[in-house]
Every structure is written in structure tokens, then in C-alpha cells.
Amino acid sequence: MRFLDQAKIYIRSGNGGAGSVSFRREKYIEFGGPDGGDGGKGGDVIAVCVDGLNTLIDYRYQQHFKAKTGMHGMGKQRAGGKGADCILKVPVGTQIFEEDGEEPIADLTQVGQEVRLARGGNGGFGNAYFKTSTNQAPRRANPGQDGEERTLWLRLKLIADAGLVGLPNAGKSTFLATVSAARPKIADYPFTTLHPQLGVVGIDEREFVLADIPGLIEGAHEGHGLGDRFLGHVERCRVILHLVDAGTEHAGKAYKLIRKELEAYGGGLTEKPEIVALSKVDTVDAETLKQQIARLKRACKHTPIKLSSATRLNVTETLRALMSVIDDSHAAEAVTERVAEWHP
Incomplete structure (x- = not known):
């Protein structure tokens, strides 16, 4: 299935039926x-968060969505029926914005959440509504109100507990394939990963979701390479696993380059907890490894994890470190919720 995380759509709610x-x-x-009846209300346009979707590909081939018009009123004081609603099914993590792409309307993060995007027009009154003591035979009825129309942006930000970042060919896809059932494309050339991948990781009889995004290069925030648009999928992560290739020219500079791109993107990514690992340590000799660890330590201000997905060196330890940060994040949220719920 093709991955699509952004779509522009046009919606229109139904007109109300005439009296x-x-x-x-x-x-x-x-x-x-x-005895003229009232018209029925027009259908609404409603976005519903559903399970089983992980892309907005459905909105690639259809961008116009319209609800049904309410039925007109009839004689014998029969009111018209309500027009059918238009239901937009979206995956968990979908954000909805106004046409300018800046003003948020909704952020659907749980299955079952729904939001009304356009309200259907009310039905018009039939002539029975206008009967008075001085006007026993009114010969007028109201037309139904027009529905609403608007253009919206849908943006998907995948829900994951941990996110992988790094330069192209830093070993992110290999690590994801090693620790989960995900099967991302792995090859010896840059930008093998063209869109985000999710994998469910199991460690110590527990699970968390790990996201792998396409690699970043210098100037990604200016559109170089694949750009930095996919960093939006890391915004919801609780912890970042930053992989630096041991075979790169200078591990410290590689680390700082990615941190610079995260800072340029914004979204609070530089404030998130970060675990740094020197990957592919099995591909370099002992002297080079020692030198690269020293460079990376100076850059990130702490000792990085020596990681090899191919030989599974320190893979379990890395997953436990990620799980520990995720647990701390959940605990902090629980404390915040209890404080917010407290009343004197």
C-alpha cells in the first residue's frame, strides 16, 4: 500500500429540505x-477515527465529499427525512486543519473519536407552521438552509512510543527489522526508506511501537534530500533513538548535523529524551571504533551505546533503555493527570 500522510479535501454538508x-x-x-410538513435537516460531514488504517491513501483518489440533502416536507403534515451523513474514516493520529494549513480543527488520537466538520442545513417550515388566528390559510413555506462547504487539510502523524533518527544508511531500517516483525527495505544506498515504517517491539514480556523515518541530510529543513516533513511522525514519540554510523567520516559531526536539523524543524524534538547509539560497530576496526566513540561522546555529552544490529550486540540493552524512558514518561503523565483532577 502506498503511504500518504497529507491530503487536501473539499467537503460540503447537505442542504435542508424545503417546507x-x-x-x-x-x-x-x-x-x-x-397541513404542509417541514423539510428534513441536511446531512453532516463527520470525521471518525477508526482502527486498521495507517495512511491517508483513500484521500489520494477522492477529494470531494458531500452529504445528502434533506427530504422535502409533504402534505398531511409529513416532515421530510434527514439527509444521510457523510462519514470520513481516518487513521489514528490524524490532524485536521483549515485551508490555510495553520489553524487546527481537530486532533484524533484515539479510536472512536469523531468531530463534525460541516453541519447540515436546517429544513424549512411548512405552511402549517405559519397558521395563526388571523392567518388561517398561509400560502408560504420556507426553503431549506444551505449546507456548509469548506476546504481542509488532513495530516497524519503516526502514533509511536519511540522514533529512529539519523543520516541515510545509519542502520535504522536494519535495527527495526531486527527487533520487530516489520520488513522495511534494506539496501546499500542512501534513502532506501522513502516513507515512515512502524514496528511493534517486544522486550521483557512488554511491547512498544517503534517508528523509522527516512534519513535526514544537511539542509533537510530547506527541502534537500527527502526534506524534513516526515519528522512530524516523531513529534508524538516519547523518546528518540539517534543512530550514528560507525563507518561515517566523523561521528561527532554526523550527530551535530542531525541535531541541527531537528532544531530547525522545531516541534519540541530537541527537548525530547534522546538515546544515542553508535551503530554498525562490527564494520570498523578497534582503533577506528575507539576514535569514533570519543568523537560522539564529546558531541552528545555522554557515552553512546555500541550497537550492531547484524550481530545483535547491545540490541536488548538498547530496547531496555528505550522502555525505561517510555515508562518514566507514562508515570509523569499519570502524576500530571492526578494533579489536574484534584479539587479542594
Whole structure:
């Protein structure tokens, strides 16, 4: 399935049904009077967060969505039926913005959440509504109200507990394939990963979700390479695993380059807990490894993990470190919620 994390759509709710102008014309009823019914309400446009979706590909081939018009009123005071709603099914983590792409409307992060994006027009009153003591036979009815129309942006930010960042070919996809059932493309050339990948990682009888995003290069925030748009999928992560290739020219400079791109992107990524690992340590000799560890330690201000996905060196230790940070984050959230719920 093709991955799509951004889509522009046009929506329109249904018009209300028109009221009816009708009079009772029955045998033996001398003064029948007005009996026109009201029109039905137009359908709404509703976005619903559902399980089983992980991309916005459905909105690649259809961008216009319209709800149904309410039925018109009828004689014998029969009201028209409500128009059918238009339901937009979106994956967990979908954000909805106005046409300018800046003003947020909704952030759907849980299955079952829904938001009404456009309200259907009310139905018009039939002539029975306008009957008064001085106007026994009104001959007018209201038309239904028009529905709403608007253009919106849908943006998907994958929900993951931990995110992988690094330069192209830093070993991110190999690490994800080693620790989960995900099967990302792995090859010996840059930008093998073209879109984010998710994997469920199991450690010590527990699980968490790990996200792998395409590699960053210098100037990614200016659109170089694949750009930095995919960093939006790391915004929701609780911890970042930063992989630096041991075979790169200078591990410290590689680390700082990625940190610079994270800072340029914003979104609080530089404030998130970070675990740094020197990957592919099995591909360099002992002297080079020692030199690269020293360079990376000076750059990140702490000793990095020596990691090799191919030989599984320190893979378990890395997962436990990630799990520990995730647990601390959950505990901090629980404390914050209890404080917020407390009342004197």
C-alpha cells in the first residue's frame, strides 16, 4: 500500500429540505386548513477515527465529499427525512486543519473519536407552521438552509512510543527489522526508506511501537534530500533513538548535523529524551571504533551505546533503555493527570 500522510479535501454538508405548502382536502371536512410538513435537516460531514488504517491513501483518489440533502416536507403534515451523513474514516493520529494549513480543527488520537466538520442545513417550515388566528390559510413555506462547504487539510502523524533518527544508511531500517516483525527495505544506498515504517517491539514480556523515518541530510529543513516533513511522525514519540554510523567520516559531526536539523524543524524534538547509539560497530576496526566513540561522546555529552544490529550486540540493552524512558514518561503523565483532577 502506498503511504500518504497529507491530503487536501473539499467537503460540503447537505442542504435542508424545503417546507411544503399543502391544504387538507378531504370529504366532509369543510375547513381543512394548511397541513404542509417541514423539510428534513441536511446531512453532516463527520470525521471518525477508526482502527486498521495507517495512511491517508483513500484521500489520494477522492477529494470531494458531500452529504445528502434533506427530504422535502409533504402534505398531511409529513416532515421530510434527514439527509444521510457523510462519514470520513481516518487513521489514528490524524490532524485536521483549515485551508490555510495553520489553524487546527481537530486532533484524533484515539479510536472512536469523531468531530463534525460541516453541519447540515436546517429544513424549512411548512405552511402549517405559519397558521395563526388571523392567518388561517398561509400560502408560504420556507426553503431549506444551505449546507456548509469548506476546504481542509488532513495530516497524519503516526502514533509511536519511540522514533529512529539519523543520516541515510545509519542502520535504522536494519535495527527495526531486527527487533520487530516489520520488513522495511534494506539496501546499500542512501534513502532506501522513502516513507515512515512502524514496528511493534517486544522486550521483557512488554511491547512498544517503534517508528523509522527516512534519513535526514544537511539542509533537510530547506527541502534537500527527502526534506524534513516526515519528522512530524516523531513529534508524538516519547523518546528518540539517534543512530550514528560507525563507518561515517566523523561521528561527532554526523550527530551535530542531525541535531541541527531537528532544531530547525522545531516541534519540541530537541527537548525530547534522546538515546544515542553508535551503530554498525562490527564494520570498523578497534582503533577506528575507539576514535569514533570519543568523537560522539564529546558531541552528545555522554557515552553512546555500541550497537550492531547484524550481530545483535547491545540490541536488548538498547530496547531496555528505550522502555525505561517510555515508562518514566507514562508515570509523569499519570502524576500530571492526578494533579489536574484534584479539587479542594
